[in-house]
Amino acid sequence: MYQDVLIPTDGSDGTRRSINHGVTIADRFDATIHALSVVPEGPLGTLQTDEAIPAAHRAVERIEAEGTREGIDVVTAIEQGVPHEQILEYADDNGIDMIVMGTQGRTGLDRVLVGSVTERVVRMAHVPVVTVRLTDEVRIEDTDEAARIARITAEQDGYDDITVLEEPHRTSASWIVPLDTDAGPVHVHVDAVTGEARIANRSTE
Template structure:
């Protein structure tokens, strides 16, 4: 019998909800002897907010890449302690588009994502990356509520 999960994707942005998702994904990867893929998507699509799109895009990418490197190093540290195989990747673009693309291109069996628990007007204005990924991907998505996971 083959394992249910061979490749687990955990997108992270360094937030507490993402950290909760990393903990759950790491536990699952350890349990199923799966490879854990940690993905940081630098949201360069925010560059539409100004006239100087190239400058903003470059600045977002530079700052985002530095943050991504730091966040993924933290994931690498906890993963090494657990003895789980890890693949890390930094991409740019819209997270709700890049996460499903990465999952499809890398044969991901499960996506584990944190949720911020936004409701009401805040949810309507900002939406939910997790919600959009659930709609766009063809693989199961586990949504981890940081408040309920501890």
């Protein structure tokens, strides 16, 4: 029934549950996940900053890591433009059967923008759209705490000589903490809501 499931993401906390739902649906129907992040542009000009494109890559990489962990095929894409237009265009161009997306971003303007994008997609899409609201409270908001949990997780997994390679960054309510270890670089994902952590992958950088 569903062969291609699109999960748009801006990396905000509100996408955490939509990612979980999208991965579950794709797993149930043996579908391919399409992870899409749109760097916004609008009538007042680009909203792009120096951090926007790296953040978009991290957002889709989070979905790729979750899908790969469950044995699901994942396609990633970064686009620039008006978010709801790019999402709808991607869905049409890639034979998407379902769109799964969050209804709110982190705070303030993010909440307005993400909610507005979702509303337009629901109204204009030609395929089913599953909307997921963030109801969990983010508990771990401090980079030092995320790094501490990541270190402990790496130690428990048998890694030694652990140092933090770069500042942890948060995407989709998950901290990504790059570590250097005796076995080489690894990335640890720390759930900002539950505090649970796991080694996501060995870094290829």
